Amino acid sequence: MGYLNLILTLLITMISTPLITGDEALSSLVIAPHCSSMCGNITIPYPFGIEEGCYYVDQYNFIKKSTIMGLKCDRSGNLPKLILGENIPVSYIDLTEGEIRVNLNMSFNCYSQGESQRWHSTWVNLVTFTLSSTKNKLVATGCDTYAWFTGFRHGMQYETGCMTKCHSLNSVADNDCNGVGCCEASIPDGISNITTKVSSFDNHTSVAFNPCSVAFPVANDSFTFLRKNLTQGLGFYSDFPLLPVVFNWGIGRQGCSEAQEQGSCLCKNNTICSDLEPDQVGYRCKCKDGFTGNPYLPQGCQDIDECKGANECEKTEYCTNTDGNYICECPKGYHGNGTRTDGCVSSSKAWLTPVIITAGIGGSIIILLVVSFLLHWRNGERRIKKLRESFFRQNGGLILHQKLSRMDALKIFTAQDLENATDKYNEINIIGRGGYGIVYKGIIENNQQVAIKRSLKVDPGQVEQFINEILILSQINNRNIVRLLGCCLETEVPLLVYEYINNGTLYDHLNDEAKVPLFTWNIRLGIATEVAEVLAYLHTTITTPIIHRDMKSMNILLDECYTAKVADFGGSRLVPVDQGQLATMVLGTLGYLDPEYMQTSELTEKSDVYSFGVVLVELLTRKKALSYQRPEIERCLAMHFLLKMKEDRLFDIIDKNIANSQGDIEQIKKVATLAKWCLFLKGEDRPTMKEVAMELEGIKRMNKHPWQDLKSSLDQENDCEYLLLGIPKDDDGTSGSNSGKDSDLYKPSSFSSSLAGGR
Structure with missing residues (x-):
């Protein structure tokens, strides 16, 4: 047809x-x-x-x-x-x-006395149309609201969202979508088949003046936030006109x-x-x-016949139209270009413009141009130098220099160093994008490969805290944390230089079918133990504790030996020793966010514990933390996992690649119970990361002989080989067998007894 x-x-x-x-x-x-x-x-x-x-x-x-x-x-x-x-x-x-501009409904969810009156979500099924990333924005309004925007990008599902709260209309300003009463989310290129959903934290019971949560995509030039709209109810939004949205087409x-x-x-x-x-x-x-x-x-x-319209010819009769252009020609007996700036001159008066005069004028012009270029170049160099000095001071460079003079902490790179390392930030060198910046692969002196992160703009009021955080991260001595090598403060946004890890992320390995056969239970358990020890180290060992705040499988890098390297401290917060919790703006990734933190905005170390619990469940199930492609009851992995544990049907959700290994069943059950403990809704009921790390170390040693600790007793090269093969080594360095008596090193810990006590 x-x-x-x-x-x-x-x-x-x-x-x-x-x-x-x-x-x-x-x-x-x-x-x-x-x-x-x-x-x-x-x-x-x-x-x-x-x-x-x-x-x-x-x-x-x-x-x-x-x-x-x-x-x-x-x-x-x-x-x-x-x-x-x-x-x-x-x-x-x-x-x-x-481009094509269309008009779409908004999504809204209105409540009356805590009960939902009406739910309306927006779904646009235009598969080969994509939302314009430069001419649209995603908006949500309300004083008790969170919104999801989902679609498809590069053939994969994409999700983003924002949340907004306010306690009175006095705290909300017209024309200011700043997260109080109104929030915005940006749109990346290539999003199609969009869905918009919106809901409330507590059914608007705490903000009676604001009965509705609203969310929608809209063209940049077509939306103005007014705080009076927060008081409108169901009737207002049911009759609200459609909003324009710009799509790209090809x-x-x-x-x-x-x-x-x-x-x-x-x-x-x-x-x-x-x-x-x-x-x-x-x-x-x-x-x-x-x-x-x-x-x-x-x-x-x-x-186009340019001779019939505006053109540069001196007279209409001098113009000759050509295919796609036109030319100006002087008539016979005249010379010149025939344009308004260089008109036709009678050939009989040519003696008025001798060659010597022309050459003199031309030479003067050339000299003037050369002098102008040199002056412009020198002034340009001065402007660039002053601008870099301004950025250096703005980003805290002077403070950092003072503190570095007393310690050998990290290297300060120049802007030119990092431009050369990344081939002027060529897009082919981009190896990652995240909520806190773009990461480039680069090569610095001695052919050392590094990862260069272009961070978000630093708030001038928080420069001291930013510098302290750089100094603390540079002094962290832990093999399982991506090492900070240096920084550059000569640009508008600071650039951070890290060691380069070459084996991708934990998320990549869990979601790549080709890598799964090599990703054994022992490797997964080892990664979990290393990450838990890192978080315990950050929470309890260093002088000023650090809360990571965005722990997820995408922020766990792996080297060629599957050694875990925790990365992305862009959202981390320093916790003074006399302060147990911090009131902050809620940041993180949906699916990993601590529910208690989302509700109270109070950040504690137990927020990292919850996020780590989700990572444990990912290692057990090889499923994504949040996926709208799954049935609604299975959409949130943490909730689905807890339901299966409650029904005593754990192995319905466990990854079949590890569930079939009978020797690991007891360890899997122990890790699942530990994950359940980490996912308790109340932070006070969860373990500390130190307790989690100790429990994982105990689980790791179940049924294992002392000489089977591959990652500590063998050299690194052979260690990688035997780790991939899953074969232990004897004391003499040769491959051993699994025969022999079971070890009695593993003893039941306080963790097991606490669960038995009904925690």
Whole structure:
């Protein structure tokens, strides 16, 4: 059916093309005479259309109904409306930028006396359209609100969100979406098929003046936050007008080269074909300079006659139109360029401009340009130097220098050092993006590979705390923490230089089917033990304790020996010894966030314990902490795990790759019980990280002979080899067997007895 429509379209085009000539061709937007170019006051240019044969259909997409170029003109009301997909109104289509502006409902959840009155969520199923990351934002409003925005990016599910609380209208300001009454989330490139959901922390029982939670994507130029809207109820939002949202579109699902090779490319005469951004699919056409028209029509773009409009020629008769351009020519007997700035001069007066005068003027101009360039270059160098000095002082460089003069802590790099190391921050060197910055791979002196993190902008009021945190991290002496090598403070945002870890993250290994066979239970248990010891070290061993605040599998790096390296301290907080908890803005990753911390905003060391408990469950189950692709009851991994434990059906959720190993069953049960303890809702009921680390070390030694401790008794090279194979070594360095008596090193700990006591 798709091929039949294509052939029909081409036949109509061949018949109609000779009829579209001259000025009519310049203004034509549709592919055939029978095609409508307007719906109400909305222009419909090809490749869009509303009649059969009037819009582009991807010949490689055999399900015709899935095309996104076919629109509908709804003439049921007083003013016709242009509709896209499932009843989505269209307000504007842009051929040049490849954008389409549509109007969408907002998501809202309204409450009355603590009970939900009505829930409405937004779902936009436009698979090959992507939200414009530069012209939209994600917004949530309310005084007791949290919102989720989900979609697909690079074929994988993407999730983000924000939350907002306020206790009175006096704390909220108009036109200020700052997290109090209103919050925003940014949109990355390539997001499609979006869903918006919104809910309340406590059903608005604590903020009676604000009955509704609201969330929506919206164009940047179309939303103004007003605090009076927080007092509106269900009726207000039910009748609220649709909000404009900008989507990007392209032609087909192939790039220019592939489409041109197959002969399906719509870019014809006098047009340029451009591939879209990597996060988008398809391509776009545009007219070459000097041409105009609709670049998607078979006849292509038509030449602009510049001689009939504004041009640089001295006189109209001097202008000659060319294909895509024009030239100015002097008539016979005259010389010059024929332009307004260099007009035609009679050849009989040529003696007035001898060569010597021309050469003198030209030489003077060259000298003047050279002098100007040198002065500009010197001034530019001074400006750059002053700007870097300003950033250095702003980011606390002077304070850092004073403190480094008393210790050998870390190296301060120059901005030029790190530009050279990353090839001027070339995108091919990006190895990670996170909530606190972008990470680049770089090579510094002695060919040492490093990871360079471009952090978020530092608050000038917190420079002292930022410097203290850098100094403490640089002095941490723990083999399982990614080592901070130095920093650069000459740029607007500080740059941090870390050691480079080459084997990816724990998240990568858990979610890569090809790596699972090598990712044995012993390796997973070893990683869990090392991470627990790191957190215990941060909480109890160092002089000023540190709360990590974003512990998750993506922040656990692995080297070639599967040694865990905890990373990303961008959101960490220092805890003074006389202060047990901190009141902070809630930061972290959904699925790992401590529920008590989310509700009270009070950060404690037990928040890290909860997040680590989720990591333990990931190691046991090989499932993501939060996934909207799973059934609703299984969406949150921590809650689903606790339910299975309560039903005594633990092995329904355990990863089959480790559950089939009978020798590890008892260890798996012990770790699962420990994870359950870490996930208690009240922080005071959870263990400390020191208790967790001790318990994991005990579990690790169950049924293990003293000579089987691979990671401490063998050299690193052979250690990696035997760790991957899962074979212990004898004392003489040769591979051993599992025969022999079971060790009695493992003894029941206080952890087991505390659980038995009903904790």
